[in-house]
Amino acid sequence: MSERQSTSILNFGVDRYVLRACRRHAAETVALCAPEPWDFSPTVPPDGVRLLRADDIGNAESVLGALHRAGLGDHRFTAVHCGDEFHLVTAGLLADHLRAPGIDPAMALRFRDKALQKARIRAAGISTAETVVLDDIHDVRHLAELPFAPAVLKPLSFGGTGYTTVVSDRAGLEALSRDYRAQQLDRRTFLLEEYMEGEEWIADGVVFDGELLFFALGAYGEPCLDALREQRPLWVRAMDPDDEPWAYELSAPVVRRSLEALGMTDGVFHMELFHDPATGNVSFGECAARRGGGLTQEQVQHKFNVDLAECGLLCALGRRPELEVKVRPGAVGHTHLLGRPGTLLGYPSVAEMEALPGVEYARYEHPFGSPLPESVSFHGQSLGQLLLSADDPEELARRVTEFRQYVDDRLVVAAPRMTFREHREWHESHWPEHARLGGGVYEPPAL
Template structure:
């Protein structure tokens, strides 16, 4: 009997968990990647896989021409998949051009454009923020019409990771932000102002297959993503237990299902953000992406629920129905970004060192020594490293997070920048390195 043909999957961008799932499932993966992945080197394409480099993996022209140069012009792919938020529409267009399975382009647009997304969800009767479109932020100036609501959250209409996101309290702050973006010549020009919604920021991460939600897990941020960017504090997350905290699922479940249905989600992994008003007990939709959540979402969901979102993404892309064998781990699963200091990083504790600390389940350092660390990270996708914990309670998780952050910061060695040469000499001397003081030649003492 001839061997069954292996499924062939075109991956846009590098996702080590998706690649690992392809290897386990016997799927032939071709990964198209761009300069950032090549230069960063954090996520490597394993040996045995096919890797195709292009100038911009988010550009359909760059991807198609690269496939032709690689001799894959006539290759028959079964599906196209991405975990890259900004490559979702590109993936939809490529699948259409190549005649294989992918997300519908119109659906992809709804999952990328925050203005259109909220319009669609609001029309379906789901509570969400009012929105106001700014077609070109660079042209917004003193003669701009007044905001229809204040305060508001200003963000790129198709952004990600809270990048270029700010809170504006009145028309003057809106114009000031617009002028700042114009001075910076930001590539993002179309923005949306959203009605500011107070409350706790929750997350829902799950899998939808053939239009049905087959799994989702709820969680919360320690503080909203916007407040993290404003304060510079490290991001924190934890997952809600569906048994001990069943009330969260009862409250948020209807919103999760209704929003996904309104947006036309058919097959794939999703990451949704919600607002919980503790005073009223109401849930409001914030936004949703048709890809896995960032930070340690993959690891947290796998640890807490025994669900591999990377594998689910591969199966959904190929049109196969995932059947997650959900097994809820008792206790609390959560994670935190590690703290940073501005300057050039000389060294820091390794993941192995971090994993030896109490209740640390997993750790990753995202930047190597020699990296120039900024005064503050400008997006939730930027960090020095991350740690995941498993504890007996949410209170103990809080303790472990603070202890680990303090321990890490004490051992983080950063050479400050913008200092005098004398300060650098003193710093090296105090750090126990060679003393670079001036010396005199002594023929006798040599």
């Protein structure tokens, strides 16, 4: 019997690339699906994958209940895999309970809890920000003054730069505390950390049996905090190891030492770094035990011929990924697309976008009729994303701007909270061929 024929996987989530890899390497896969991705209508292989609905796949009780109701409470899975940021610890605990290989829960916690993570990194002698934990962001009266100024305020564990901002003084912290309390924000434990200067880089890679098999560097087009504060879409470009070998040489020791300090021996990772051009120093920012968000999967596969989702699954199965790294020449990057507040009624099709020169891949996250928010709270609340290529980084940056504008010029969004008169006038200005919404006065024909 082949390895595939005897393999049974419990997968947390319904990521399309992970499920594609499951179909390649396992005879059967049980994929846990929460309500939100179910309503979004996940892309699932037609056979070999069984969806198992659970109200909250980050909750052990919810997952165990779903497994037992499906008659799988005592099923012996070959491995438990999780490529989702928010469910790593639960996946590790469930793997222990099911006596199946999976991520160690304590190690998973180090990739979720930013205070524990930074403490391990500092203890290993790696440059990173100092931190202070705020047990309750709703009440910061005990803090006499900021330990660092300016400081970055962020949730202890979240993603996409969500609820992350810079505070310059105690008054600013108190104002945010009042705001979050008024919102009844359910995330209460926050982190204050030292503001780090420098260029923001990212490293996405694969480690197996303690060996760093591969990593790809990328650079943000602008700081993540600036983009979120100014409500601009985030974009990132891949850094070419042939054109920028110095960046890889500077980063490799920090990447290796950080993974060792956090205890990762097998899996894929997404690490954020700060590069100080004046000193050449590279500091640790954060690290997640999963691949990067946005179109990181597509970007790394396009530029380096590496399927990070498949690598993560193989590591979970205890199989060493056999990589055939090929560096595609030229520049490649991906950008988010932001809509406008209101009801989404139209945008250029994926086929139209992918027919444009330099557009390698396009994806929208919202169908027509979706409400678009007044503002985004974290990167990822985007209308869609584009993977772009160009001859060099300068041309890539121009294309990012041009194609964002191309989409924006063709968006059709009905503004929120219009009166009926305003909505009717807006409709008639956009679709004059349907201007007679109400019709005129009916006059019957003569008898």
